[in-house]
Amino acid sequence: MRYLPLTPDDRTAMLAAIGAKSIDDLFVDVPQAARRDGFVDLPHVMGELEVDRALSAMAGRNVAAGSRPFFCGAGAYKHHVPATVDHIIQRSEFLTSYTPYQPEIAQGTLQYLYEFQTQVANLTGMPVANASLYDGSTAMAEGVLMATRVTRRNKAVISGGVHPHYVRATETVVHAVGVETQALAAAVDAEAAVIDAIGPDTACVVVQTPNVFGTATDVTKIAEAAHAAGALLIVVVTEAVSMGLLKSPGEMGADIVAAEGQSIGNALNFGGPYVGLFAAREKLIRQMPGRLTGETVDADGERGFVLTLSTREQHIRRDKATSNICTNSGLCTLAFTIHMSLLGETGLRKLALLNHEKAVATRDALAAIPGVEILTPRFFNEFAVKLPKNAAEVVDQLAAHHVLAGVPYSRLAPEAGMDDVLLVAATETTLDPDIQILAKSLTKVLGA
Amino acid sequence: MSTMNTVGRPTAPNAVDHDYKHPTLTGGRGLLQDELLIFESDGWGKTGVDLPDPKGAASDLGDLVRKDPIGLPGLSEPEAMRHYVRLSQKNHAIDLALYPLGSCTMKHNPRLNEKMARLPGFSDIHPLQPISTVQGALELMDQLSHWLKTLTGMPAVALSPKAGAHGELCGLMAIRAAHEASGQHEQRRKVLVPTSAHGTNPATAAFVGYTVVEVAQTGDGRVDVADLASKLGPDVAAIMVTNPNTCGLFERDILEISRLTHEAGAYFYCDGANFNAIVGRVRPGDLGVDAMHINLHKTFSTPHGGGGPGAGPVVLSAALAPFAPAPWVVHGSDGYELIEREEGDAAQAFGRLCAFQGQMGMYVRALSYMMSHGADGLRQVAEDAVLNANYIKARLSDVMSAAFPDGPCMHEALFDDEWLKGTDITTLDFAKAMIDEGFHPMTMYFPLVVHGAMLIEPTETESKAELDRFINALRLLAEAAKAGEVERFKGAPFHAPLRRLDETRAARTPVLRWTAPEGTNIAAE
Numbered sequence: 001m002r003y004l005p006l007t008p009d010d011r012t013a014m015l016a017a018i019g020a021k022s023i024d025d026l027f028v029d030v031p032q033a034a035r036r037d038g039f040v041d042l043p044h045v046m047g048e049l050e051v052d053r054a055l056s057a058m059a060g061r062n063v064a065a066g067s068r069p070f071f072c073g074a075g076a077y078k079h080h081v082p083a084t085v086d087h088i089i090q091r092s093e094f095l096t097s098y099t100p101y102q103p104e105i106a107q108g109t110l111q112y113l114y115e116f117q118t119q120v121a122n123l124t125g126m127p128v129a130n131a132s133l134y135d136g137s138t139a140m141a142e143g144v145l146m147a148t149r150v151t152r153r154n155k156a157v158i159s160g161g162v163h164p165h166y167v168r169a170t171e172t173v174v175h176a177v178g179v180e181t182q183a184l185a186a187a188v189d190a191e192a193a194v195i196d197a198i199g200p201d202t203a204c205v206v207v208q209t210p211n212v213f214g215t216a217t218d219v220t221k222i223a224e225a226a227h228a229a230g231a232l233l234i235v236v237v238t239e240a241v242s243m244g245l246l247k248s249p250g251e252m253g254a255d256i257v258a259a260e261g262q263s264i265g266n267a268l269n270f271g272g273p274y275v276g277l278f279a280a281r282e283k284l285i286r287q288m289p290g291r292l293t294g295e296t297v298d299a300d301g302e303r304g305f306v307l308t309l310s311t312r313e314q315h316i317r318r319d320k321a322t323s324n325i326c327t328n329s330g331l332c333t334l335a336f337t338i339h340m341s342l343l344g345e346t347g348l349r350k351l352a353l354l355n356h357e358k359a360v361a362t363r364d365a366l367a368a369i370p371g372v373e374i375l376t377p378r379f380f381n382e383f384a385v386k387l388p389k390n391a392a393e394v395v396d397q398l399a400a401h402h403v404l405a406g407v408p409y410s411r412l413a414p415e416a417g418m419d420d421v422l423l424v425a426a427t428e429t430t431l432d433p434d435i436q437i438l439a440k441s442l443t444k445v446l447g448a
Numbered sequence: 449m450s451t452m453n454t455v456g457r458p459t460a461p462n463a464v465d466h467d468y469k470h471p472t473l474t475g476g477r478g479l480l481q482d483e484l485l486i487f488e489s490d491g492w493g494k495t496g497v498d499l500p501d502p503k504g505a506a507s508d509l510g511d512l513v514r515k516d517p518i519g520l521p522g523l524s525e526p527e528a529m530r531h532y533v534r535l536s537q538k539n540h541a542i543d544l545a546l547y548p549l550g551s552c553t554m555k556h557n558p559r560l561n562e563k564m565a566r567l568p569g570f571s572d573i574h575p576l577q578p579i580s581t582v583q584g585a586l587e588l589m590d591q592l593s594h595w596l597k598t599l600t601g602m603p604a605v606a607l608s609p610k611a612g613a614h615g616e617l618c619g620l621m622a623i624r625a626a627h628e629a630s631g632q633h634e635q636r637r638k639v640l641v642p643t644s645a646h647g648t649n650p651a652t653a654a655f656v657g658y659t660v661v662e663v664a665q666t667g668d669g670r671v672d673v674a675d676l677a678s679k680l681g682p683d684v685a686a687i688m689v690t691n692p693n694t695c696g697l698f699e700r701d702i703l704e705i706s707r708l709t710h711e712a713g714a715y716f717y718c719d720g721a722n723f724n725a726i727v728g729r730v731r732p733g734d735l736g737v738d739a740m741h742i743n744l745h746k747t748f749s750t751p752h753g754g755g756g757p758g759a760g761p762v763v764l765s766a767a768l769a770p771f772a773p774a775p776w777v778v779h780g781s782d783g784y785e786l787i788e789r790e791e792g793d794a795a796q797a798f799g800r801l802c803a804f805q806g807q808m809g810m811y812v813r814a815l816s817y818m819m820s821h822g823a824d825g826l827r828q829v830a831e832d833a834v835l836n837a838n839y840i841k842a843r844l845s846d847v848m849s850a851a852f853p854d855g856p857c858m859h860e861a862l863f864d865d866e867w868l869k870g871t872d873i874t875t876l877d878f879a880k881a882m883i884d885e886g887f888h889p890m891t892m893y894f895p896l897v898v899h900g901a902m903l904i905e906p907t908e909t910e911s912k913a914e915l916d917r918f919i920n921a922l923r924l925l926a927e928a929a930k931a932g933e934v935e936r937f938k939g940a941p942f943h944a945p946l947r948r949l950d951e952t953r954a955a956r957t958p959v960l961r962w963t964a965p966e967g968t969n970i971a972a973e
Contacts, residue, residue, distance in 0.1 A: 003820065011832075019842065027698075036728075051564070055816060061583045063573070076575050096751055098752045098754070104945065121961045171799065172801060176657050177657045245513060246513065267571040270808035271803070272610065296954035299948045302947075326647070331757065340520060342522065343522060344494050350499045378510075
């Protein structure tokens, strides 16, 4: 038991110091009926080598994205993360530190959170950002709840372009407190349709750009319509790199931005841990959920950073708190911040443009295949295609050909009746031969 | 901004000379470097990554293209390394010294876990890849579920909650769904929460739309069963009890609490934040628990990483199991399958808590930790965690005042500020002085039911020698406090990168981001 430093002699000496005869004396408060004398029915202690082998065997039964042509997106994106990022986040002082409750000895964490907040605010084009939430989908749910608090209205209009899992995660939480949602029908170019759904009881309008079908939209007019009706506009972004190329949500009139930050600095990880970006207009800061880091001075007048505005939080306000969240994705924010610092504006713009170009090249290759119809009019690095066959079946067949061709839309929302729609994403990690292999394999599978 | 760079200290408008240290010319302190924000570097237009040149502009996107500067400085790779390494040196961490935060469970983070989580077969797989290509990941989730169910004696587990508080949300939503299914939701609108509960408990209950009713605490730090019984009734949906509780004590009447709760038709939610105190020795299922979240980062050592990510799987009783949220893993005819929506056998699932499968990276680390210990090692974990806490309590009780002196504590030792009376030194002052002695302060002023609380949790990964070092430091501090060395405490910490931060100022005039000084051009080149 290599992680447990006490020796049998230590234990004997410590029990003596306590005045206990045996360890059982320390568990006297546990009712007799609930005490278990033996071991639970699980394997016993394993050495490092054994654990390594067992887990490596499991990992070996998965197909890693980097091992073959890979085109899956739909809210999680394969990007190259510089080696420096993972190296730095594994430093003990970051990896094994806790929430920065003692600011005098947590300035490392607090300063990078402040840098993160600034980067996210600038990237989203919003005045303020928090120190992260769990992921993009839970950030959207928090955004809707926040909008209902701010407007004192009870209904959220959700565009048919929003990721179906985000919609479901949001509905699950907000319905519990009686917030109504009106989720519009899925459509490739759905964003403009939401204007008609805005009414006097609308607390917020939720749109996504680029949306789940990849469609990039200028939502300025939706923002105007929402504001005219006294509602807030929440813009969801599932691909953070897109903001390096496209007009920012803030520029288009967003009041709240709920985004997924996985794309910058964080691996795919089969869906988590990810990092929720959350930004808003300045007047909303006291209604924002989650942690905030603020600038201040110490006893000598030197600049420093602290967690702040905690009177919104659960540990002070308990059942009156703006949210029950008591954590943030600290280490994932650090990965985001380091990667973003390495990219800088120059690198981010270049990366974003590369992503777009790879996707355009992929689209062009697929458009040339008979029977394939490109559905998405304007996109960043992901687009939808209509296939002459069931998309899920095609994806399975292509997987057998060692190509991971994308995400069938029916995997996200079978009820939408879009069984022939495939979502295809390309990033800077997509190489030209990958595109050729995809096109060739798809031609073969469709031609059969 | 370049002028700031040469000055060294960018914004120290009120800085004063202090006599406790020798002022230096640059503001540096030996190896401890002051570090500007990345926005104060000269990195506009700089990048630390080499990317191929794009072929052209995104002409097909027209006026959707962003034109104005974003405001993101860049650092070359060596500059980035130095920036973040310098920042790292201003952090305390469990790898530096004992980190006695009560209720937070800061224990050793094995590096094997990190290595396993980084295997490309785990880190480089997409949540929506074909199921046939992620069989090993589903196997891992299935294995983790098996360990959690066996250790807790509970029949079901929902893996997807992303943190402990998210797990509380999951548990209460399952309870709510169960009451809805039985037609009792409209009448059961209250959740009973003891005064000593974590703030997340009442916040979560309110978040799910319940009215929170507080339950009193007895003089010996436990739930007042009589008060609980008087508040239980047909209008109560659930109780939320932390066990072992936030005073570091086992709820002796736990079986009675669960019996009364079930008799009243309510469910028993247990906050499992302190599961490491009983893992392998007590199964929550045997205590009548209906739902309990398990902070994988606490009991099973996934690193806290400056505030997360955590992971909060929730074990569920048979009564609540049908309502567990999607997704979950099942054994299919052709390997593992993933149930992703509420239909068929999963028709009663209360919904979905997040976009994908939850914190897979944390599942790998937790299972790695569990397998490393095994059933025997995990039982030893609980025993050593409890032994270490009681040792601290025993060795400090003559100089500090234990909040509940009678009987053993579980994994954390709780003191109050009675012993500081008349010294003019507060719990906060005492905690800050600990920093100067090389330790992170304990949890202060929590639980709220104990005046000036100091909650110390050593965990099972501390050696006796380190505990003795810590105990010695606290004993010396306690003696100094009683000897009237007020200045040692009031001005502390003296040996930290910064001295007491002005938190009031931060809250009164919030500055939450860097903004360019007027007249600065931050346009990318």
